[in-house]
Amino acid sequence: xxxxxxxxxxxxxxxxxxxxxxxxxxxxxxxxxxxxxxxxxxxxxxxxxxxxxxxxxxxxxxxxxxxxxxxxxxxxxxxxxxxxxxxxxxxxxxxxxxxxxxxxxxxxxxxxxxxxxxxxxxxxxxxxxxxxxxxxxxxxxxxxxxxxxxxxxxxxxxxxxxxxxxxxxxxxxxxxxxxxxxxxxxxxxxxxxxxxxxxxxxxxxxxxxxxxxxxxxxxxxxxxxxxxxxxxxxxxxxxxxxxxxxxxxxxxxxxxxxxxxxxxxxxxxxxxxxxxxxxxxxxxxxxxxxxxxxxxxxxxxxxxxxxxxxxxxxxxxxxxxxxxxxxxxxxxxxxxxxxxxxxxxxxxxxxxxxx
Numbered sequence: 001x002x003x004x005x006x007x008x009x010x011x012x013x014x015x016x017x018x019x020x021x022x023x024x025x026x027x028x029x030x031x032x033x034x035x036x037x038x039x040x041x042x043x044x045x046x047x048x049x050x051x052x053x054x055x056x057x058x059x060x061x062x063x064x065x066x067x068x069x070x071x072x073x074x075x076x077x078x079x080x081x082x083x084x085x086x087x088x089x090x091x092x093x094x095x096x097x098x099x100x101x102x103x104x105x106x107x108x109x110x111x112x113x114x115x116x117x118x119x120x121x122x123x124x125x126x127x128x129x130x131x132x133x134x135x136x137x138x139x140x141x142x143x144x145x146x147x148x149x150x151x152x153x154x155x156x157x158x159x160x161x162x163x164x165x166x167x168x169x170x171x172x173x174x175x176x177x178x179x180x181x182x183x184x185x186x187x188x189x190x191x192x193x194x195x196x197x198x199x200x201x202x203x204x205x206x207x208x209x210x211x212x213x214x215x216x217x218x219x220x221x222x223x224x225x226x227x228x229x230x231x232x233x234x235x236x237x238x239x240x241x242x243x244x245x246x247x248x249x250x251x252x253x254x255x256x257x258x259x260x261x262x263x264x265x266x267x268x269x270x271x272x273x274x275x276x277x278x279x280x281x282x283x284x285x286x287x288x289x290x291x292x293x294x295x296x297x298x299x300x301x302x303x304x305x306x307x308x309x310x311x312x313x314x315x316x317x318x319x320x321x322x323x324x325x326x327x328x329x330x331x332x333x334x335x336x337x338x339x340x341x342x343x344x345x346x347x348x349x350x351x352x353x354x355x
Contacts, residue, residue, distance in 0.1 A: 052196050057146060057175040059158060061167050066198045067140035071118070072096040073155075074127045075144035078103075078112070079171060079335035083190050085111055086207060086337040087200050094118060095136050097127060101300035102330035104341040123154045130156040140167045140197070144335070145174035169193070171335060180254035180277045184215065184263070184339045187256070191337055207337060214340035215263055218347045222265035225354040232292035232350050233269035234261050235320070236333070239296045239307035244280035251286075253279040256335055257295075264346035265354075266293065291318040293350055294326035297333050304328040325349060 053062040070089075072081045074097035081098040084090060085108060095118025103109040118136050123129040127148060133141065133156040141161055143149060149158045149168060158168040172186035172193075173179055188208045195204025236257045238250040252258075253274040261268055269291050273279035294311065298304035305328050312321035320326060327349045332342035348355050 049199060052199075054169075054193065054196065056168075056193075057170045059168075063167060063197055066092070067167065068092055069094045069137055069139045071128065071133065071136055071138040071141045072098055073141065073143045073148040074098055074122070075148050077144035077171070077335065078331045079144060079187070079190060079337075080142040081112055081115070082108060082331055082336045082338065083194050086191070087194055087198065087203055089194070089198055089200070090115060092198070094138065095120060095128070097122070099300070100298070100330045102298050103338075104329060104332040104345070105338055108331070125153045125155070127153075127155065129154045130160070134160070134164060137164075138166045140169065142169050142171070143174070144171045145177040145179070146170050147177050167197075169197070173335075178276070179256070179335070180275070182256035182335055183259040184211075184256065187335050187337060187339050188212070190335065211337070211340045215343050218340075218344050219263050219265070221354045222347050222351050225351055226265055231262075231265060231267040233290055234266045234293045234295055234346070234350070235269050235286075235289075235291045236261070236295040237297065239298050239301045239304040239328075241299065243278065246280050247283045248281040248286050249278065251279045251281055252277065256339070257333060260333060260339055260342050261346065263343045264350060266346060266350050287315055287317070291315070291320045292325065293346075294320050295333065295346060296326060296328045298328055298330050 051062050051064050053060060070084070070092045072084070072093060072095070078098045078100050081093070081096050082103075084093060090111065093115050096112065096115040097117065097120070099109075099112050101109060103112075118128070118132070120128050120132045138161070141156070147153065149155055149161075149170070151157050161168050172189040173182045188211065191204045191208055192201070195201040236252040237248065241250040243249040251270050251273070252268065253270050253272075253276065255277045258268050258271060269289055270279050270281065273281060273285070294308050296304045296308045301307065305326075308326040308328065312318070312324065312326075315321055327345050329342055329345060332338040332345075
């Protein structure tokens with residue numbers, strides 16, 4: 001990959017590969033019963049301390065001590081690195097490839113930028129190639145899906161990592177390389193699993209409890225004010241990004257964004273447009289849909305609000321355009337430890353009377 005390739009292009013390609021959503025809005029969503037569980041469960045471990053044994057995507061791993069050389073693969077995610085930072089584990093990271101360039105959490109974007117990268121030249125799949133990975137001498141490698149451990153993509157496999165003494169972890173709902181079923185509970189599962197692996201379970205449980213309490217409080221306020229009312233239809237998309245054949249190919253149809261919207265008192269305007277995480281939509285389809293509000297996710301975009309305003313000029317018939325109803329978000333809108341911030345910001349946009 002040319003090293004000067006635009007970051008948004010890199011993310012778009014990575015998201016295409018991970019979600020399988022580009023080029024078809026009718027792809028299957030991979031919900032067969034015979035596939036391994038995407039959730040990670042503790043199978044044999046003491047409540048505190050080591051050893052800790054986890055089953056992850058059909059593989060059982062035992063950790064005798066806390067990992068000290070962690071590599072975080074890109075995977076078009078910031079969930080894994082943000083979770084480690086939230087747990088105070090930044091000193092364990094020897095190479096991180098994740099960044100959105102923005103965050104709803106004060107100081108997080110700068111903290112991610114300050115992490116070591118391992119001076120890696122990424123491969124054509126926009127991530128750490130096999131030989132470079134092994135050269136980093138990791139004892140734990142994190143990937144949002146199993147795509148990051150696929151040999152045909154030039155990556156070190158989980159078996160190859162195990163042979164050099166490194167553990168590996170695929171985030172919740174990542175076993176099938178399909179994030180379309182993600183919910184806020186998966187963000188909490190990621191926190192809990194990292195808490196177990198690094199023996200900081202108490203901190204993880206505190207963060208989970210705070211998140212659940214914050215989300216429940218917002219949802220209750222919205223419910224009290226909107227009982228019996230129709231939920232506003234929300235369009236969620238990445239700013240200035242194209243991933244498919246149509247004008248609007250970075251529009252979310254499924255996944256964690258729908259859970260966040262529901263908890264904030266909204267609904268996805270394009271939920272039925274695809275069975276995969278992203279819909280690949282024509283301008284005509286977008287124009288024909290009533291959009292009451294807009295959520296623009298900024299990925300290394302210095303001005304996502306400008307993109308929202310551009311869309312309002314393009315689709316002045318939307319209720320969102322007439323009422324200038326939008327919010328810009330980044331890492332809180334996807335898998336990670338800060339979903340409660342997205343729930344509150346969207347709820348305040350959709351139901352200001354409740355706050």
